[in-house]
Amino acid sequence: MVTDRQTLAARPRRALCPAHPRHPLHPSRKPMLDLQYIYDNIDAVAKNCENRGVKVDLDQLKTLRDQRNALITETDAARHASKELSSKIPKADAATKAALVDEGRKLRETIAALEEKQREIEVALKEIQAAIPNMTHPDAPVGRLESESVAVRTWGEPPKFDFEPLDHVALCEKHQLYDLEAGARVAGHGFYFLKNEAVLLELALIQYAVQIVRKHGFTLHSTPDIARQDVLEGTGYQPRGNETQIYSIKDTDLCLVATAEITLGGTLKDQVLNVEQLPLKYAGISHCFRTEAGAHGKATRGIYRVHQFTKVELFAFTAPDVAESDAMHQQIVAIEEEIFQGLGIPYRVLDICTGDLGGPAYRKYDLEAWMPGRNEWGEITSASNCTDFQARRLGTRCKSGDKKGTQFVHTLNGTAVAITRALIAVLENYQQADGSIVIPEVLRPWVGQDKIG
RNA sequence: GGAGAGGUGGCUGAGCGGUCUAAAGCACCGCAUUGCUAAUGCGGCGUAGGUGUCAAAGCCUACCGGGGGUUCGAAUCCCCCCCUCUCCGCCA
Numbered sequence: 001m002v003t004d005r006q007t008l009a010a011r012p013r014r015a016l017c018p019a020h021p022r023h024p025l026h027p028s029r030k031p032m033l034d035l036q037y038i039y040d041n042i043d044a045v046a047k048n049c050e051n052r053g054v055k056v057d058l059d060q061l062k063t064l065r066d067q068r069n070a071l072i073t074e075t076d077a078a079r080h081a082s083k084e085l086s087s088k089i090p091k092a093d094a095a096t097k098a099a100l101v102d103e104g105r106k107l108r109e110t111i112a113a114l115e116e117k118q119r120e121i122e123v124a125l126k127e128i129q130a131a132i133p134n135m136t137h138p139d140a141p142v143g144r145l146e147s148e149s150v151a152v153r154t155w156g157e158p159p160k161f162d163f164e165p166l167d168h169v170a171l172c173e174k175h176q177l178y179d180l181e182a183g184a185r186v187a188g189h190g191f192y193f194l195k196n197e198a199v200l201l202e203l204a205l206i207q208y209a210v211q212i213v214r215k216h217g218f219t220l221h222s223t224p225d226i227a228r229q230d231v232l233e234g235t236g237y238q239p240r241g242n243e244t245q246i247y248s249i250k251d252t253d254l255c256l257v258a259t260a261e262i263t264l265g266g267t268l269k270d271q272v273l274n275v276e277q278l279p280l281k282y283a284g285i286s287h288c289f290r291t292e293a294g295a296h297g298k299a300t301r302g303i304y305r306v307h308q309f310t311k312v313e314l315f316a317f318t319a320p321d322v323a324e325s326d327a328m329h330q331q332i333v334a335i336e337e338e339i340f341q342g343l344g345i346p347y348r349v350l351d352i353c354t355g356d357l358g359g360p361a362y363r364k365y366d367l368e369a370w371m372p373g374r375n376e377w378g379e380i381t382s383a384s385n386c387t388d389f390q391a392r393r394l395g396t397r398c399k400s401g402d403k404k405g406t407q408f409v410h411t412l413n414g415t416a417v418a419i420t421r422a423l424i425a426v427l428e429n430y431q432q433a434d435g436s437i438v439i440p441e442v443l444r445p446w447v448g449q450d451k452i453g
Numbered sequence: 454g455g456a457g458a459g460g461u462g463g464c465u466g467a468g469c470g471g472u473c474u475a476a477a478g479c480a481c482c483g484c485a486u487u488g489c490u491a492a493u494g495c496g497g498c499g500u501a502g503g504u505g506u507c508a509a510a511g512c513c514u515a516c517c518g519g520g521g522g523u524u525c526g527a528a529u530c531c532c533c534c535c536c537u538c539u540c541c542g543c544c545a
Binding site for chain 2: 087088100102106228406
């Protein structure tokens with residue numbers, strides 16, 4: 001994912017918490033850790049929250065959990081009584097019947113009151129539960145600051161220019177590769193027209209990425225660009241509210257997707273799979289729409305941070321086993337690296353530190369490309385292993401022959417190529433002294449020329 | 454967008470206000486039996502939560518597309534929504 005971690009990856013929590021569990025902003029709508037797991041591993045969870053810089057009242061959670069269980073027992077007993085009573089009514093004579101019906105009516109009220117109480121406790125409980133982030137891979141670097149993420153490896157050499165390199169803004173203007181003014185006129189700031197070779201590059205990058213991921217067994221999808229609210233919620237996005245990153249369509253429950261992670265993850269919402277079907281490897285092409293709320297003033301020049309871009313995304317469902325999802329995570333990162341190595345873009349791989357993981361990720365690697373125009377590294381991809389955190393909310397489970405019941409699968413997502421960021425990296429790294437831009441070898445079959453200008 | 458039909462357990466499919474604790478069949482598993490393949494009989498066969506236990510068994514509750522309502526009692530009646538199929542309209 002190419003995204004501002006502060007705003008999207010962190011997925012800020014709601015400010016207000018409406019009481020109804022079905023309310024779109026209700027905390028239960030977020031992915032979360034299993035309640036029983038938290039209860040049984042309270043110390044480990046507490047330690048993890050601390051590492052991630054998240055404050056949670058686990059004592060309160062424990063209290064509420066006990067209250068909840070007691071209430072469930074009580075409510076179930078009341079319902080049992082009610083059922084028993086009802087079954088007597090058909091056989092009763094008229095006199096006792098009236099009395100029984102009356103008693104039943106009272107029982108119904110009791111049950112309703114208990115249920116109401118249970119709901120209240122559940123709301124409070126889930127509010128805490130939803131604030132608890134996923135557990136963390138033992139090898140992930142512990143740290144609070146973005147700078148504490150660890151560069152695990154670097155590939156390629158930042159190009160040395162014997163001239164003053166231009167940034168993508170200058171390059172795009174010079175070669176008429178985009179039209180920001182027209183974009184703003186048509187749709188507002190943050191929207192843009194790609195033009196000329198940039199259009200060909202966009203198509204070429206998609207083709208190139210799609211060919212590679214397909215080679216690695218990812219099933220290609222071109223996905224809807226909109227999704228229902230409950231799909232957004234299932235994948236852990238907050239569709240509405242003040243700080244949302246998501247555009248929603250008025251008077252409907254539809255939203256513009258921020259990534260194909262949402263649509264691909266949604267494909268198996270509430271499904272029970274057979275463990276033998278796993279892993280499932282999906283790739284999706286979609287447009288991505290992001291409001292970038294709260295991101296004003298940060299790198300707003302050009303197309304580094306925009307409200308819409310096109311992306312090829314990888315998504316995987318694996319067996320509920322950390323060894324499995326870990327291996328898939330490595331594979332996804334390897335594919336991302338293969339893509340950027342093929343493009344000849346220098347990059348480094350960051351092992352994201354605990355404080356910057358966001359809620360759902362168990363571990364996350366970002367690729368940052370060298371961007372000469374910024375004279376620094378810039379995020380181009382992001383790959384997360386969400387273990388079962390997202391699947392719990394999505395309701396994607398699997399059955400394995402030897403085990404009773406079902407387990408939540410593990411989900412992973414990663415960027416194959418996000419067009420705007422990749423475009424910046426290509427343009428800036430391949431610029432020449434004469435102002436022209438060389439087209440990377442691997443893209444030429446689709447671009448149809450070897451340089452711009 | 455309009456009209457009609459329909460969504461029930463892994464699948465087929467009955468039930469249309471009161472042991473539904475969901476019939477039956479298929480599939481699947483176990484046992485028995487028949488010298489093999491196969492057939493037959495018997496039993497089992499879901500998910501989630503709670504309780505219980507060292508663990509389990511067991512017991513309780515919920516779940517018949519989703520949500521809400523009526524009722525002592527709802528798969529069954531009422532309202533809203535979603536989806537599928539057929540036909541019509543519109544359209545790239």
